[in-house]
Amino acid sequence: DTGVSQDPRHKITKRGQNVTFRCDPISEHNRLYWYRQTLGQGPEFLTYFQNEAQLEKSRLLSDRFSAERPKGSFSTLEIQRTEQGDSAMYLCASGSLSYEQYFGPGTRLTVT
Amino acid sequence: DAKTTQPNSMESNEEEPVHLPCNHSTISGTDYIHWYRQLPSQGPEYVIHGLTSNVNNRMASLAIAEDRKSSTLILHRATLRDAAVYYCILSDSLKTSYDKVIFGPGTSLSVIP
Numbered sequence: 001d002t003g004v005s006q007d008p009r010h011k012i013t014k015r016g017q018n019v020t021f022r023c024d025p026i027s028e029h030n031r032l033y034w035y036r037q038t039l040g041q042g043p044e045f046l047t048y049f050q051n052e053a054q055l056e057k058s059r060l061l062s063d064r065f066s067a068e069r070p071k072g073s074f075s076t077l078e079i080q081r082t083e084q085g086d087s088a089m090y091l092c093a094s095g096s097l098s099y100e101q102y103f104g105p106g107t108r109l110t111v112t
Numbered sequence: 113d114a115k116t117t118q119p120n121s122m123e124s125n126e127e128e129p130v131h132l133p134c135n136h137s138t139i140s141g142t143d144y145i146h147w148y149r150q151l152p153s154q155g156p157e158y159v160i161h162g163l164t165s166n167v168n169n170r171m172a173s174l175a176i177a178e179d180r181k182s183s184t185l186i187l188h189r190a191t192l193r194d195a196a197v198y199y200c201i202l203s204d205s206l207k208t209s210y211d212k213v214i215f216g217p218g219t220s221l222s223v224i225p
Contacts (some may be wrong), residue, residue, distance in 0.1 A: 004155075033213075035215075040217070041217060042197075042199055042215025042216055042217055042218055043156065043215045044215070045213065045214065091155050091156075093155070093156075099144055099146060099161045099203070100158045100161070101148075101156075101158060101213065102157075102158070103154075103155030103156045103157065104155055105154060105155055106154075106155050
């Protein structure tokens with residue numbers, strides 16, 4: 001399967017712990033996006049990379065959130081000092097064209 | 113970014129056509145209209161996009177009003193697999209640096225066997 005993959009698929013953590021998620025985009029895609037989705041809502045944009053450069057960050061991405069894309073390949077999203085409000089599905093997408101994004105299956109985070 | 117409005121939910125019978133409406137009265141001349149859908153427990157998937165002319169692909173058709181203030185996603189024969197949340201989204205084609213996509217709550221489509 002050559003689609004976007006995310007790891008882990010599920011993560012349960014205690015409040016205050018740090019978590020890191022990984023996204024492996026489709027190999028030829030230079031654009032990579034992170035979104036967050038809560039139940040009953042559409043995905044909310046968090047950040048965008050073109051190759052290794054992080055070009056856009058949402059106001060939703062507080063100081064506790066950081067994303068990287070070293071070498072323009074895979075990306076990681078880290079949440080420090082998790083809070084219960086961080087519980088959500090975290091989606092990664094990649095693309096090579098401006099109008100089309102391919103989404104991964106997401107990482108479901110539960111903060112207890 | 114321009115906003116879109118869609119009905120919260122719609123129902124369709126299996127094997128019948130489905131017309132999913134979207135209003136975007138504040139659309140600008142450079143906004144593309146995109147449709148994505150999200151099947152249960154999956155990430156969204158791209159369906160179709162257009163600027164001014166109607167568009168067809170293997171998944172669906174997109175009919176765009178002449179004044180571009182509304183559009184309709186057409187599924188020609190609904191199947192059970194088409195039960196999903198459908199998102200109508202605008203993005204500015206002039207933003208070449210990035211193309212942030214803003215998802216609303218979408219339309220939840222139920223397909224009745």
